[in-house]
Amino acid sequence: MGSATREALASSKNALAGLPAPALTVSTGEDLFAAGRIIGESAQFRSLLGDPSTDSSQKSALVSGVFQAGLGADALSLLTAIASAHWSNSDELLAGIEEIGLRVVAASAPASVSIESELFEFGEAVSSDSELELAIGTSLGSPAAKVALVDALLAGKASEQTLVIVRHLVQQPRGRRIAELLRIASTIVADAKNQSIATVTLASPIAAEQLDRLRASLGRLYGRQLTINQVVDPTVLGGLRVQVGDDVIDGSIESRLSELRQKLAS
Template identity: 60%
Template sequence: MGSATREALSNSRSALAGLGGKAQLATGEQLLAAGRVLGTSFQLRAALADPSGDRDAKLSIVNAVFASIDASARELLGVIATNVWSSEDDLLAGVEEIGIRVLAQSAPSSDIEAELFAFGAVVQSDSQLELAVGSKLGSDESKAALIERLLGAKASKQSVAIVSHLVQQPRGRRIGELLRFATSVVADEAGLAVATVTTASAISAEQLTRLTAALSANYGRGLRINHVIDPSLVGGVRVQLGDEVIDGSVASRLNELRLQLA
């Protein structure tokens, strides 16, 4: 991530904070929809991502093209568009992130992270489903309809909106990566980080609570834990937080021993 994008993201997040926690579901949905419009229009995307472009001209474009979206969504999109991004793709990523953060704010009582994680686990275990939501051959409309059928009655409207957007605009990312990104953004909006804890067998709620407390103390921030059971680990625990992996599993140690013997 370039320095321009880091500053643009910071400014965009500050604009979201300026809404004072009044984010609405429709605002987040409209922002993500605007991002998809930008993704399909090279001219529009280029005009808003041009680092030398005039600020007032960009605002005029946003107000003209997206006149139908609500005032909050248009205001946030205007802030995003008038900042300088390192690339056009970073601009799209910025719209996506702010849209997901708005949706997270609009559902403080819903466990969106858990819903996204659960859907990711289902997709990972079903190769046909993964192909259906990730194929370049399927239309955006058919993918959105599939997500509605799968999640509409089981998950929050916020989670459905996030997943529907991700499968329509993957930008070269696989579904697992898309869901991990969205989960991390939702957790960060709540001041948390997401850690995936994998064990060979089920552990008690008390053990999971102690592990969460220990990891939170180690990383210096609150954590939301996703627990996965994988018998192939044999024993021990593997923890993944972002790109960092702590592998204390028996399987990992056995593999290290095999490498040493080889």
Template identity: 55%
Template structure:
């Protein structure tokens, strides 16, 4: 992300925080819907993402095009649009992130990260499902309907809204990448990070608690843990936090040994 976009995103996050917890499910849904509208309209997107554009003109466009959008979402769109973004795609990414953060903020007790992770695991284990949600051939309406059938009765409204948006506007990203991004944003909004812990077999809740505590101290922030069991590891633990991987599995050590002997 360019420096201008990073600054614009920081200002946009501050604007969301300034709402003081007034962001609702509708706020997030409307922001994501606006992002999809802009994603399909080159003229609108170019006008609002143009860094040289007059801020008052941009606000006029937003108030005209998104007149039916509730005030909190429209105000956030105004902040996002009147800041300078490095590219049009990063402008859309900014709307997407603020929309996801608003949805995360609107949730009370729902563990959106766990629901996103579970859906990602289901998609990753089913090639036909992955094709269905990631295909470029299906219409946005059919993809949204599919997500509603798959998650409507099993996940929070926030999670359904996030996944539905992601499959409708992937912007060149695969479904696994989309879900990892959304999970990271949701956790960050709560002041946390997400770590995926993979072991060869099940571990006790006490062991998992000790591992979480040690990792939290190491990384200096609270963690949400997604636990995966993978017998191919043979033993040990593999931890992934963002792009960082700590691989202490037996399989990894055996592979290193084989490479040394070769």
């Protein structure tokens, strides 16, 4: 991420923070996602908005001219703020629109809904079925067919927020695999709630009490609440592996055996 993009993303988050809570609706997030897809489909439009040398007032006029009639007032306000900033390139502009859309959708969710957990469960289901993973991830499939498949898999089984997010991701993957799409989205959604995600890999599921103790320990370590995703992998043999962002805490027997083999081979 270039320095221009960091500043643009910060100003976009400030614009989001300036909206009153009632404006942070699923519909506003959907509008941002839809606008991002429209911008992504037009090389000329994307290039103009993503060019750091294009004047902010010109970008604002372009956004207003194209989206005035199609977006809600709050979504248009956010999109104008995002597009008027100076991004390092057009790809990072699209990423910025997506991130703000994700944060809006996250803010709209009731406290009882864990979007990141639902995204994780969907990702686990997809990765366990190679045909399903191909159908959702192939660049040859039509966006409409992918959305229909997502609806068949998630409608009535996940929150409205999760459904909206996954629909968008499969329509605009931008060269990313489905696992990466879901991971990035989950991380942003968690961060929007001032939380992080810990992926815990272990040989078998642990009891709820142990999970609570682990969550509390990690929370003290990282200074924020964590959502814990459990990945069951028999090859771990014993112990567990925890990943939070780029940090990995590996206490598995598998890891210790690997280290021993390396020492013996050296």
